[in-house]
Amino acid sequence: MSGLLGRLNRWQLARRPIPETWLTILQESVPFYPLISSEMRQRFVEMLKIFIWEKYFIGAGGMVITDEVRVVIAACAVRLVLYLDLSYYDKLSEIVVYPYVYRHLDGEVAVLGEARNWGTVVLSWPAVLQGLASPKKGHETATHEFAHVLDRADGVFDGTPKLRARADYKPWAEIMSRHYLSLRKGDPMEERVLRQYGGINEAEFFAVATESYFERPQLMKELVPDLYAELQAFYGGDPASLECKSAASSCSHGDGQSGEKDSVH
Numbered sequence: 001m002s003g004l005l006g007r008l009n010r011w012q013l014a015r016r017p018i019p020e021t022w023l024t025i026l027q028e029s030v031p032f033y034p035l036i037s038s039e040m041r042q043r044f045v046e047m048l049k050i051f052i053w054e055k056y057f058i059g060a061g062g063m064v065i066t067d068e069v070r071v072v073i074a075a076c077a078v079r080l081v082l083y084l085d086l087s088y089y090d091k092l093s094e095i096v097v098y099p100y101v102y103r104h105l106d107g108e109v110a111v112l113g114e115a116r117n118w119g120t121v122v123l124s125w126p127a128v129l130q131g132l133a134s135p136k137k138g139h140e141t142a143t144h145e146f147a148h149v150l151d152r153a154d155g156v157f158d159g160t161p162k163l164r165a166r167a168d169y170k171p172w173a174e175i176m177s178r179h180y181l182s183l184r185k186g187d188p189m190e191e192r193v194l195r196q197y198g199g200i201n202e203a204e205f206f207a208v209a210t211e212s213y214f215e216r217p218q219l220m221k222e223l224v225p226d227l228y229a230e231l232q233a234f235y236g237g238d239p240a241s242l243e244c245k246s247a248a249s250s251c252s253h254g255d256g257q258s259g260e261k262d263s264v265h
């Protein structure tokens, strides 16, 4: 949504109070919400409200769209653009949610999530919950699919979203290509941080790297610091230091296992 009417509409939505139940869901069902710094929390909640009220959440295969579904999925989307802005999701109009891992029509590929067409993201609700429950694995379906949306927001699906400044594109291309090619070659250091699935093409590399940036940032910062710094220059924030502050974390990195084969899109 852009233009004067869009901005007015967003301003009005941002002024509406957040339902109390949504705050409870954020606290209880979104593991990364308590880690968001107090100065960013109000912005997070405002963006979350606008996202939920602007997008259509559609249940498929018998899925019932509850407030929990809306809030958890929107929280995953908003986390990516907390230091950017919601315009990256302007072309996204609907989120289709299945109650199970669904299959393509050919029946061969099980899909955990999919960024289909330009305006639709399709997610498996169990896969979303599983990704959030075991963040150290660096495999988070909703984050992965919303990274694809960011990538496509500039009209090209190529692993490079609209960066903050023109001067950012050259270092981005250099660093992302180098790590992408290393992952393809099976470099063990890359494979400790990134799922092998990121070696399929540049678009998947960006989505997989985004999962690791948010889900095991300390490990990424330690093993591939230039990749962490490049993603940080785009996404902003410092998830590695947030992970450090987490009560559940001892500031040691993840289990170092990665590269599980799967068919996520």
Ligand SMILES: [Zn+2]
Binding pocket: 144, 148, 204, 207, 264, 265
């Ligand atoms: Zn993908």
